[in-house]
Amino acid sequence: MAMSFNNDVISLSKVHIETAPYGIAFNIDINSESADQDTTHTIDLQNAFLKFKKKQIHRIKTKKKKKKQFPAIPVALNSKEKLELRGKFISKLYSYIGTPYARRYHTPDCIYYKRELFLDCCGLVRRVLRDLCTDFQFCIGPWNQAYMYDTLPIKLASTDEMQPGDLVFVSATYFDNNRKRQIHDMVHVEVWLGDGDKTIGSRWFKGTVQVLESYRFVSKSYYNMEYHFCSIDTWLEGVCHSFCPDHKWITRPSTPPKHSIFNEHLSCGQCDST
Template sequence: MRTPASVIVEQTLCKSHGVKEDPTLQEAFASFLESRKKKSRARAAWGPSETRPQTRPASTSILAQEERRARVRALFVETARGFIGVPYARKYHDPHYCTCEGCSASGRQLYHSPLFLDCCGLVRRVAWALQRQLGFRLGPGNQAYQYDTLPKRVESVAQLKPGDLIFYSGTYYEPGSRRHAFDMTHVEVFVGGPSGEATIGSRERFKWVMQYDSYRFESQRWKILACHFCSIDTWLDGLCHPKHPELWQPRRRMKQQQQQQGSTSSEGAWATVRVTRGIHGTGRNTWDTGKHSTFGRVRDGGKKTVEDE
């Protein structure tokens, strides 16, 4: 005979373990044992408690991300320091006996150096050395391309962190000098230092990569229009996408795209490429992408050259 107490126990077990209504006490108990066995098998599959998946608070994830950024930033600065002493470019030195300011001051014949780095070449080499940590390989573009891949900007040097980049836009004094996209003429790596303004860069054509007490200087080749303070946080997060990709495509790829769109005239195909909208505003300007692209242009003999500076 079923007592009221046994009925209550049966109903409770049925509700908690999904057993059909009005089962016998034996059926309810068997269902209870089966559910316990399933939970036990699930725990055994995960192994010890320390290997089971844990839900991390959002604050912990953010903290871990910031710690990783700080480590890669430190590596970025350390790698840049490793290139101090590398000359700017071979073409500024005599192959036989150079008496320029750099060779005289260093006591070396810089023409015979195994490596040369201009301003954007320094940044590129550092990024290449850290491509496993960054998660991408920086493209071959010059300082204008690098600037275009860093959308996060800050207002002043006081907001920069070591490893961030300072870009310089300007106009060349010499008439006919090649103009870069966004008028970008130079870039340096911010390190801070005691002055809070120190940078590492390849600033002088006859010398080499060195650390400067301040990012402020006057160039003998171009007039500085503005300094642009860019955070490398997007690079540290593995993101490197130019905002204006049409400026950095090889000419061959551009021509193929124009032909695929149905253009039959080569002159007509390049008409829309030569005139680019929206680089310095909403108006039109005569920007020759084929000439100013950092992938260079094909000269006599079919050799493609890249001019960074």
């Protein structure tokens, strides 16, 4: 059997079909008859797939081992301990001052372009919470500021009720009508410092994590801005899940489904044929 490809004639001289525990293996000897040289290639699809499968199973196992375990019922903190955790939260935020927002807003000749770490507004809060996950007794999910807003049910009427470490959320409408609308129109988040109207956050595309003189600002990306003040007391109690009836924010399980080819316990005959 032969076929033409780029003016060369490829002859399939040998096709070996073998049964195997996971299906059928095709070993094909391909002879390329060209003016320059004849090359014989052996393709073992099954071995390549089994190597890939083994690598994926190892990756999944490693990910599960790294996942921290937290008590089913968080240990209750007293008022003093909660205050200390707020301080620890803010201190950790300060450790990221100078971290740029995102690489895509910088050119290769910029000092920030080659940085390894970039943190946008929600990325900063998420990073600090994960750094302190043992203290907070939970691992926050991967979503943005809208998710964080849904996990903090204690809404505050004004800044007079705010404590250092509480969050200031911004809801707004994008100028760009083609841009995807955020859940609850929530577009930004910063952390209240309790020093006048100061916050700490990652606000500007070409900027860095910094202390900001006021939570109020004018954006070039959105308008109709509204500010929402949320207490982090729920987080301080070791609780982090959505309280919004419309958005559950459920993570996909890290363990492969029962019939997944990456489930190491799956053997031939267990797969559905439908």
